[in-house]
Amino acid sequence: MKFSSKQWLDSLPDPQGLLEEVQRHGRKSLITLGLPTKSSEGWRLTDLDRLRALFDLPVYSGNQTQNSESDHFRNRNIWPSTSSKGFRLVVDSAHELIDSATVPEGFTFLTHEELSQVLGRTLHKCECNSEWAVEVNQASATKILALRINGRVPPLELIMPACPNEFSATRVLLILEEEADLELLQMVLGAGCSAQSHVLEIYLGNGASLRHGWVALGGGEASLLGHLTVEQEPESDYRLTTIHQGWSLCRVEPRLVQLHGQAYTSINGLQVTKGSEQAATHTYVRFDGPEGSLDQLNKSVAANRSHSIFNGSISVPRVAQKTNASQLSRNLLLSGNACIDTKPELEIVADDVKCQHGATVSQLQQDELFYMRSRGIKLQEATELLLEGYCREIVSLLPLDIARWDLLNYLLATFHE
Amino acid sequence: MSTQETVDKYVTKPYKYGFVTDIETERISKGLSEDVIRLISAKKNEPEFLLDFRLRAYRHWLKMNEPDWADLGYKAIDYQDIVYYSAPKQTQKKTSLDEVDPKLLDTFDKLGIPLSEQKRLTNVAVDAVFDSVSIATTYKEKLAEHGVIFCSISEAVEQYPELVQKYIGTVVPLNDNFFATLNSAVFSDGSFVFIPKGVSCPMELSSYFRINSGDIGQFERTLIIAEEGSSVSYLEGCTAPMFDTNTLHAAVVELVALDDACIKYSTVQNWYSGNEEGVGGIYNFVTKRGQCRGARSKISWSQVETGSAITWKYPSCVLQGADSIGEFYSVALTNNLQLADTGTKMIHVGPRTRSTIVSKGISAGRSKNSYRGLVQIGANASGARNYSQCDSMLIGDQAAANTYPYIRSRQMQSSIEHEASTCRISEEQLFYLQSRGIGTEEAISIMVSGFCRDVFNQLPMEFAAEADKLLALKLEGSVG
Numbered sequence: 001m002k003f004s005s006k007q008w009l010d011s012l013p014d015p016q017g018l019l020e021e022v023q024r025h026g027r028k029s030l031i032t033l034g035l036p037t038k039s040s041e042g043w044r045l046t047d048l049d050r051l052r053a054l055f056d057l058p059v060y061s062g063n064q065t066q067n068s069e070s071d072h073f074r075n076r077n078i079w080p081s082t083s084s085k086g087f088r089l090v091v092d093s094a095h096e097l098i099d100s101a102t103v104p105e106g107f108t109f110l111t112h113e114e115l116s117q118v119l120g121r122t123l124h125k126c127e128c129n130s131e132w133a134v135e136v137n138q139a140s141a142t143k144i145l146a147l148r149i150n151g152r153v154p155p156l157e158l159i160m161p162a163c164p165n166e167f168s169a170t171r172v173l174l175i176l177e178e179e180a181d182l183e184l185l186q187m188v189l190g191a192g193c194s195a196q197s198h199v200l201e202i203y204l205g206n207g208a209s210l211r212h213g214w215v216a217l218g219g220g221e222a223s224l225l226g227h228l229t230v231e232q233e234p235e236s237d238y239r240l241t242t243i244h245q246g247w248s249l250c251r252v253e254p255r256l257v258q259l260h261g262q263a264y265t266s267i268n269g270l271q272v273t274k275g276s277e278q279a280a281t282h283t284y285v286r287f288d289g290p291e292g293s294l295d296q297l298n299k300s301v302a303a304n305r306s307h308s309i310f311n312g313s314i315s316v317p318r319v320a321q322k323t324n325a326s327q328l329s330r331n332l333l334l335s336g337n338a339c340i341d342t343k344p345e346l347e348i349v350a351d352d353v354k355c356q357h358g359a360t361v362s363q364l365q366q367d368e369l370f371y372m373r374s375r376g377i378k379l380q381e382a383t384e385l386l387l388e389g390y391c392r393e394i395v396s397l398l399p400l401d402i403a404r405w406d407l408l409n410y411l412l413a414t415f416h417e
Numbered sequence: 418m419s420t421q422e423t424v425d426k427y428v429t430k431p432y433k434y435g436f437v438t439d440i441e442t443e444r445i446s447k448g449l450s451e452d453v454i455r456l457i458s459a460k461k462n463e464p465e466f467l468l469d470f471r472l473r474a475y476r477h478w479l480k481m482n483e484p485d486w487a488d489l490g491y492k493a494i495d496y497q498d499i500v501y502y503s504a505p506k507q508t509q510k511k512t513s514l515d516e517v518d519p520k521l522l523d524t525f526d527k528l529g530i531p532l533s534e535q536k537r538l539t540n541v542a543v544d545a546v547f548d549s550v551s552i553a554t555t556y557k558e559k560l561a562e563h564g565v566i567f568c569s570i571s572e573a574v575e576q577y578p579e580l581v582q583k584y585i586g587t588v589v590p591l592n593d594n595f596f597a598t599l600n601s602a603v604f605s606d607g608s609f610v611f612i613p614k615g616v617s618c619p620m621e622l623s624s625y626f627r628i629n630s631g632d633i634g635q636f637e638r639t640l641i642i643a644e645e646g647s648s649v650s651y652l653e654g655c656t657a658p659m660f661d662t663n664t665l666h667a668a669v670v671e672l673v674a675l676d677d678a679c680i681k682y683s684t685v686q687n688w689y690s691g692n693e694e695g696v697g698g699i700y701n702f703v704t705k706r707g708q709c710r711g712a713r714s715k716i717s718w719s720q721v722e723t724g725s726a727i728t729w730k731y732p733s734c735v736l737q738g739a740d741s742i743g744e745f746y747s748v749a750l751t752n753n754l755q756l757a758d759t760g761t762k763m764i765h766v767g768p769r770t771r772s773t774i775v776s777k778g779i780s781a782g783r784s785k786n787s788y789r790g791l792v793q794i795g796a797n798a799s800g801a802r803n804y805s806q807c808d809s810m811l812i813g814d815q816a817a818a819n820t821y822p823y824i825r826s827r828q829m830q831s832s833i834e835h836e837a838s839t840c841r842i843s844e845e846q847l848f849y850l851q852s853r854g855i856g857t858e859e860a861i862s863i864m865v866s867g868f869c870r871d872v873f874n875q876l877p878m879e880f881a882a883e884a885d886k887l888l889a890l891k892l893e894g895s896v897g
Contacts, residue, residue: 318814333828336796338827340825341824345819345822346818347819349815351812352814355839359834360833
């Protein structure tokens with residue numbers, strides 16, 4: 001099938017600016033790729049009607065001023081001010097991000113020349129440079145934030161707000177030089193009927209360390225497509241924590257390659273769905289060298305008629321001897337109409353490795369509820385306590401700056417509505 | 418000697434069942450068409466309904482595409498280059514074994530299958546299938562005393578057409594998948610088992626499948642029906658000679674368990690797996706499915722998969738009856754360039770249904786061994802439970818072990834647990850056993866055997882010993 005939203009492609013402004021080549025490439029690929037179909041394994045479970053609907057939205061034109069604060073959040077009064085020690089950038093289609101903002105010491109914007117050399121390299125390493133969702137981003141993204149990080153730097157907060165009733169796309173590239181140390185918190189905020197596409201490329205040099213929080217809070221009919229791609233050199237330490245809540249359609253794909261092994265990776269995710277939402281996390285981790293390690297935990301909570309999907313793939317080729325990888329998928333069903341799909345995959349060729357995965361799907365443990373009720377705690381309260389504990393395990397792994405956002409209570413409020 | 422060398426030596430052992438029996442056969446010419454199907458049907462004196470079943474399947478098959486999702490990467494099969502019917506020349510089924518061609522008896526003797534009277538000491542009834550037809554079924558009379566029907570499916574079609582018509586294609590519909598549909602169109606022989614209400618089958622039933630010709634496809638079809646409160650244990654074994662061409666084996670097995678019935682189905686599959694370079698061997702594309710239709714019924718699959726160039730097999734349980742139980746115990750060993758993509762499907766439909774999956778994969782050489790399984794809990798399966806465990810053992814650094822569990826739940830009052838791990842035969846473990854005076858070869862054997870014990874414990878006694886021996890054979894070397 002050819003790309004059905006030909007009009008969508010036609011509606012895009014002519015390729016221009018820094019990303020001109022990328023845009024041309026993306027548009028060309030989309031015409032050949034067409035829309036994903038159920039017959040492709042990776043899209044089998046995705047609600048394709050909702051995916052198609054994304055392309056009925058006009059692409060951000062620049063005429064409308066984008067709210068840097070999402071209405072959604074303002075109402076709840078939990079939009080905090082920038083912390084004193086860190087700094088905040090708003091990443092959207094409206095702001096030109098290169099050469100503009102003043103940034104603290106240790107951060108430098110990549111020059112155009114540097115950018116042309118490294119852009120797309122991580123996508124390629126992570127084998128997703130021609131993935132459909134990436135091409136959608138490449139075809140439409142007009143702005144890019146590209147930063148080089150040296151040494152130990154203050155926490156960075158990236159706010160990625162939606163543009164109501166429009167489709168917006170952003171691209172971010174971060175290069176952490178040797179021994180660099182960064183805490184990054186990304187807040188992706190959906191609002192109204194909007195769609196967002198984000199592609200992120202991160203390179204961690206030898207001994208670099210990145211604590212990465214990705215918090216995506218939707219609202220209304222908002223949809224999100226995201227690719228988080230990461231390359232790790234030896235001795236680097238990458239800890240990703242993702243939170244997804246409130247998206248009509250959400251599909252986020254963290255993809256990571258340990259270039260020469262010998263690095264540490266942790267990926268922890270929580271997705272909370274209610275109503276008729278669909279949330280999907282597709283992770284992929286490959287070890288291209290020995291002695292790498294991975295700890296992965298993905299949790300989901302599905303209420304009402306929602307659908308929660310997890311697909312975790314770990315690839316351990318022959319060169320990756322002494323890899324130590326573990327992956328756990330834990331799922332809670334809170335309603336008789338909700339649906340959970342989980343598929344933790346292992347592909348191993350090296351023989352001297354420790355790899356394990358596990359998956360559970362259940363409701364809240366009856367004996368735990370009973371324990372609390374027998375101590376006089378009401379059912380409702382006991383349920384909330386258990387859910388709080390369940391979510392806190394992931395939320396507490398986010399960079400410390402998240403404390404200002406009161407995220408846990410925000411997530412738990414999902415279950416009250 | 419390093420572990421690697423020992424292991425390499427240990428895992429290469431010639432295929433012992435690779436001989437060809439030189440026997441006159443009656444066969445039809447190569448190719449597939451409606452006429453071929455009519456011919457097969459006529460040769461077997463089939464009633465109208467079955468010919469109709471075959472033709473409907475064939476017409477549907479023509480519209481289907483060969484699946485490619487399993488990423489098996491085999492050479493395209495030319496379906497017109499296969500002989501769909503081949504039988505040893507003795508069309509009349511013999512009443513006594515004395516009349517069976519001694520060459521055939523010898524063949525099965527060589528394979529260790531006791532067909533002749535003096536050897537039939539073990540309490541196992543055997544149905545032996547040679548290429549397309551069943552040549553002998555033992556202990557039929559004794560079984561008949563209990564009302565148990567155990568015969569080839571061709572005989573069943575002649576003698577109990579109403580039973581066959583009632584159940585065939587009800588578990589694996591004729592349009593189920595590419596290979597099952599092909600089987601529905603051209604199936605030749607296989608076993609038929611019917612256990613009447615309340616009867617516990619007095620002995621183990623067993624089928625032995627032998628492919629003898631190089632260009633024949635074996636399409637056997639097995640149907641087992643256990644009525645209310647009955648139980649049966651059925652074993653299946655397979656071998657084939659060594660040819661440098663690939664032979665297609667596309668079987669369909671259907672099990673039906675009514676209220677309180679219990680079926681235990683065990684397989685030891687040792688088809689020829691091709692040589693070290695991956696030339697020749699059987700393509701084993703099999704559809705096996707059991708339906709727990711009745712309340713409290715139970716279907717248990719256990720399998721030891723050691724042969725075939727490519728195995729593609731997912732014995733499944735559809736758990737419809739309330740409180741029904743599905744089990745799957747599997748050991749899959751791959752060596753050289755073998756590919757095995759095997760696992761199970763547990764479809765929980767009824768309330769309080771339970772399933773257990775234990776899968777052990779051993780990959781050696783340059784082989785690829787994948788577990789692919791589905792656990793699905795439907796909206797009405799309240800109180801359903803599943804437990805899965807998939808362990809892989811890697812021998813050498815060129816073998817691949819993959820795990821692809823698909824888990825889907827739509828029922829909050831249910832629980833699914835899945836775990837998977839990988840391990841290898843490590844230097845330390847070998848050293849530990851050797852330092853206690855155990856030879857290298859035996860030490861490896863002990864470790865492999867221990868790794869598979871959970872599954873072997875589930876096999877019937879006679880088979881457990883055979884399976885252990887088989888694994889040892891496959892891994893045996895010249896040390897000691």
